Amino acid sequence: MDKNFLIVLSLLNAALVATSVGAEQSDEVSTYIVHVVHAHAANTAHLAHAHYTSFLQRILPSHMHGGSAPRLASNGGGTGAVIAILDTGIYPKGRRSFTADSSFPPPPRTFRGHCVSTRSFNATAYCNNKLVGAKFFYKGHEAKMGHLINETQESKSPLDTEGHGTHTASTAAGSVVPGANFVGYANGTAQGMAVRAHIASYKVCWRDDGNASCATSDILAGMNEAIADGVDVISLSLGGLKPQLYNEPTSLGAFNAIRRGIVVSTSAGNDGPGTYTANNLAPWVITVGASSIDRRFPAHVVLGHNRGTYIGTSLYFGQNTAGSFLPLVYGGDAGSALCEYGMLSSNMVTGKIVLCYGTKNTTNPIVQEAAVQQAGGVGAIISIAPEYGDFLQSSADILPTSTITFKDTETIHSYTQSVADPVARIDFLGTVINQSPSAPRVAAFSSRGPNRFAPEILKPDMIAPGVDILAAWTREMSPTMANVIDNRRVEFNIISGTSMACPHVSGIAAMLKVAQPSWSPAAIKSAMMTTAYNVDNDGNAIKDMATGQAAGPFELGSGHVDPNRALDPGLVYNTTADDYITFLCSLGYNSSQIALFTNDGSTTDCLTRPRRSVGDLNYPAFSVVFARSGEQVTQRRALTNVGANTNVVYNVTITAPPGTTLTVTPTRLAFDAQRRTLDYSITVSAGATSSSEHQWGSIVWSDGQHMVRSPVVATWQ
Numbered sequence: 001m002d003k004n005f006l007i008v009l010s011l012l013n014a015a016l017v018a019t020s021v022g023a024e025q026s027d028e029v030s031t032y033i034v035h036v037v038h039a040h041a042a043n044t045a046h047l048a049h050a051h052y053t054s055f056l057q058r059i060l061p062s063h064m065h066g067g068s069a070p071r072l073a074s075n076g077g078g079t080g081a082v083i084a085i086l087d088t089g090i091y092p093k094g095r096r097s098f099t100a101d102s103s104f105p106p107p108p109r110t111f112r113g114h115c116v117s118t119r120s121f122n123a124t125a126y127c128n129n130k131l132v133g134a135k136f137f138y139k140g141h142e143a144k145m146g147h148l149i150n151e152t153q154e155s156k157s158p159l160d161t162e163g164h165g166t167h168t169a170s171t172a173a174g175s176v177v178p179g180a181n182f183v184g185y186a187n188g189t190a191q192g193m194a195v196r197a198h199i200a201s202y203k204v205c206w207r208d209d210g211n212a213s214c215a216t217s218d219i220l221a222g223m224n225e226a227i228a229d230g231v232d233v234i235s236l237s238l239g240g241l242k243p244q245l246y247n248e249p250t251s252l253g254a255f256n257a258i259r260r261g262i263v264v265s266t267s268a269g270n271d272g273p274g275t276y277t278a279n280n281l282a283p284w285v286i287t288v289g290a291s292s293i294d295r296r297f298p299a300h301v302v303l304g305h306n307r308g309t310y311i312g313t314s315l316y317f318g319q320n321t322a323g324s325f326l327p328l329v330y331g332g333d334a335g336s337a338l339c340e341y342g343m344l345s346s347n348m349v350t351g352k353i354v355l356c357y358g359t360k361n362t363t364n365p366i367v368q369e370a371a372v373q374q375a376g377g378v379g380a381i382i383s384i385a386p387e388y389g390d391f392l393q394s395s396a397d398i399l400p401t402s403t404i405t406f407k408d409t410e411t412i413h414s415y416t417q418s419v420a421d422p423v424a425r426i427d428f429l430g431t432v433i434n435q436s437p438s439a440p441r442v443a444a445f446s447s448r449g450p451n452r453f454a455p456e457i458l459k460p461d462m463i464a465p466g467v468d469i470l471a472a473w474t475r476e477m478s479p480t481m482a483n484v485i486d487n488r489r490v491e492f493n494i495i496s497g498t499s500m501a502c503p504h505v506s507g508i509a510a511m512l513k514v515a516q517p518s519w520s521p522a523a524i525k526s527a528m529m530t531t532a533y534n535v536d537n538d539g540n541a542i543k544d545m546a547t548g549q550a551a552g553p554f555e556l557g558s559g560h561v562d563p564n565r566a567l568d569p570g571l572v573y574n575t576t577a578d579d580y581i582t583f584l585c586s587l588g589y590n591s592s593q594i595a596l597f598t599n600d601g602s603t604t605d606c607l608t609r610p611r612r613s614v615g616d617l618n619y620p621a622f623s624v625v626f627a628r629s630g631e632q633v634t635q636r637r638a639l640t641n642v643g644a645n646t647n648v649v650y651n652v653t654i655t656a657p658p659g660t661t662l663t664v665t666p667t668r669l670a671f672d673a674q675r676r677t678l679d680y681s682i683t684v685s686a687g688a689t690s691s692s693e694h695q696w697g698s699i700v701w702s703d704g705q706h707m708v709r710s711p712v713v714a715t716w717q
């Protein structure tokens with residue numbers, strides 16, 4: 001098992017800072033951390049001012065939601081639940097998100113954790129009934145580095161020196177903070193999803209030569225500690241692509257957690273938009289992709305010669321030195337198309353706005369802005385990577401800057417080449433909330449399926465807000481994560497990533513656990529998946545920013561999480577730990593590989609177990625893989641009635657993936673007091689040919705009141 005497990009957190013940008021600026025950035029934390037975006041989970045309009053508006057100022061329209069379901073908010077936002085955040089630690093000093101007023105109750109007696117005190121972390125001062133646990137795990141990190149942690153740079157303590165862990169913790173369960181904003185952007189009342197839940201922070205990620213990384217053994221030690229402490233939910237905004245499922249520490253640690261009834265929510269990764277990029281792929285964890293919300297920070301690029309206006313994004317704060325028409329120069333004509341540091345000619349750039357290209361792995365807008373500034377430029381127009389499509393990443397720009405799409409960059413580039421005196425200006429529109437473009441949309445960077453280890457287990461499971469999320473930040477790191485360039489300090493920061501999406505789901509899971517204490521982690525996950533929605537605020541299918549087309553299950557899983565409907569799903573697909581062991585047998589793992597998951601001294605003999613196929617795991621979604629045309633695949637499921645009515649009949653509505661025939665047997669399930677759990681199967685037949693490698697449809701069980709939806713994906717190999 002390799003020791004280095006890079007965190008999925010942070011900004012896409014941040015990942016690149018260290019490499020782009022080199023020596024100048026020596027105290028930079030960068031990482032593989034992709035950017036973290038948190039989006040807000042959509043709530044019904046009547047919840048807009050209730051308990052979990054998260055960090056959004058506005059809620060998606062009510063037509064996206066069921067309407068008649070009980071309201072989670074009335075359950076007190078997760079009262080009594082403890083959410084473990086395994087991350088870069090927590091920064092509570094002067095952070096209102098981690099305060100508790102005198103009415104905030106102590107954690108339940110079943111919670112056995114506490115805060116440790118160190119030189120830089122005063123538990124007496126920082127911990128309270130909101131922040132009830134703070135510990136740190138570093139031995140794996142030191143072993144990996146081959147030397148001790150340099151405590152001048154990062155003390156051995158739970159203190160967050162990167163920002164990521166503070167952001168994710170406050171998103172999951174931060175206290176209500178009126179007037180929260182980032183340099184004025186996104187101003188409003190910030191609060192975590194489960195505002196009444198408690199936070200226990202476990203620092204497992206540390207600086208590593210400019211990157212934040214999380215050693216496998218530290219992650220496992222942190223998870224075991226959280227389990228022993230008696231937490232209810234574990235939130236893991238970290239991960240990495242691994243060769244086997246048993247190489248994912250998150251999957252290994254989570255197996256022990258779910259056996260003790262602890263829900264484990266994870267980030268899908270920021271390696272999109274390519275296929276097979278999702279990580280955290282075990283069926284017992286919740287794998288969360290990132291979506292946008294209906295809040296934007298537009299920065300318009302207006303070209304001279306009546307060449308039009310292009311909509312970009314920015315979190316710039318300060319004087320707009322690019323607010324009137326100024327000469328525009330293409331970076332490539334001034335020494336560097338990518339506006340690399342030290343490569344732009346001052347003669348060409350001074351007093352001008354500079355157009356810079358961007359790529360997925362070399363672009364850090366902040367570094368490009370610093371390069372433009374160093375060369376005397378007064379504004380920048382920076383392209384997002386070509387593969388990111390319509391995704392616009394907002395940055396805490398240090399110079400008047402608009403980040404625009406690659407397509408618009410091409411247009412503006414041609415303008416610079418077509419006239420002798422190109423000019424442009426940038427207009428900053430501040431915070432805008434409206435329906436254009438539609439929301440939610442799947443973030444282009446959000447990692448996608450299929451599942452590399454078990455293609456029959458559909459991943460990711462769902463999407464949640466992960467673009468431009470406002471949440472608490474550390475004082476030890478600038479908002480751009482580039483301390484050398486940027487010495488600003490902020491209480492809140494706006495960042496993007498599946499790391500931001502994960503804690504939204506963690507908070508919802510905590511609320512569900514409080515509302516439905518008898519539900520297993522699988523039942524909680526099923527409730528979220530089968531009630532997720534697939535329609536945006538325009539009433540159309542949720543789109544993928546990478547393509548502009550409707551997103552499919554490999555991008556959005558079952559859809560966007562809907563906390564209210566998840567409270568009353570009607571039916572759930574339940575699963576036991578033993579079912580998961582059978583699943584590991586069906587993957588072909590041998591007893592020593594399975595022992596890595598069970599980790600309790602027991603030996604699994606797969607030969608004594610029922611022979612099941614991977615696709616027969618009682619998963620709330622279907623993924624069918626055809627090896628040849630004309631093939632027929634059957635998968636079995638069991639549904640448990642958790643609705644208020646014991647005697648209830650459900651009928652199925654089938655939408656077959658194009659190019660397949662899909663049958664469900666039986667098509668009617670009549671539940672009663674004796675038959676609370678009923679079996680059914682689906683059979684999917686491949687047509688002779690398919691126009692595409694993947695097609696999708698769905699099945700929906702309904703009693704006229706509940707809609708229990710599962711996506712069905714067909715893959716032709």
Ligand SMILES: *[C@@H]1O[C@H](CO)[C@@H](O)[C@H](O)[C@H]1NC(C)=O
Binds near residue numbers: 122123124125
């Ligand atoms: C820790 O905080 C408490 C409460 O604010 C304070 O009384 C104590 O002196 C602090 N300890 C140290 C070592 O600063």
Ligand SMILES: *[C@@H]1O[C@H](CO)[C@@H](O)[C@H](O)[C@H]1NC(C)=O
Binds near residue numbers: 150151152153
């Ligand atoms: C620790 O970091 C500080 C500050 O960057 C540096 O001056 C010092 O040399 C480092 N110590 C060691 C042992 O590397």
Ligand SMILES: *[C@@H]1O[C@H](CO)[C@@H](O)[C@H](O)[C@H]1NC(C)=O
Binds near residue numbers: 179181183184187188
């Ligand atoms: C944020 O909103 C509050 C309440 O509307 C207002 O009092 C405050 O001035 C605003 N702050 C900023 C920075 O816009």
Ligand SMILES: *[C@@H]1O[C@H](CO)[C@@H](O)[C@H](O)[C@H]1NC(C)=O
Binds near residue numbers: 015030031
């Ligand atoms: C830090 O991250 C960058 C970008 O991912 C990578 O190139 C570099 O090797 C990493 N450094 C270490 C020490 O892992």
Ligand SMILES: *[C@@H]1O[C@H](CO)[C@@H](O)[C@H](O)[C@H]1NC(C)=O
Binds near residue numbers: 359360361362
């Ligand atoms: C991005 O990184 C990969 C692998 O490190 C490299 O092969 C590729 O050329 C890079 N792309 C660009 C545009 O720099």
Ligand SMILES: *[C@@H]1O[C@H](CO)[C@@H](O)[C@H](O)[C@H]1NC(C)=O
Binds near residue numbers: 518523575642
């Ligand atoms: C699901 O299965 C678990 C483990 O057998 C059980 O405790 C739970 O009551 C079942 N039902 C639900 C709705 O979680």
Ligand SMILES: *[C@@H]1O[C@H](CO)[C@@H](O)[C@H](O)[C@H]1NC(C)=O
Binds near residue numbers: 591593
């Ligand atoms: C399981 O497979 C691994 C990898 O092939 C092998 O090293 C190990 O010895 C096997 N264990 C058993 C009990 O067969």
Ligand SMILES: *[C@@H]1O[C@H](CO)[C@@H](O)[C@H](O)[C@H]1NC(C)=O
Binds near residue numbers: 650668702
């Ligand atoms: C289910 O189907 C039966 C038989 O077709 C029908 O009588 C019943 O109304 C249907 N129930 C629902 C909720 O659609």
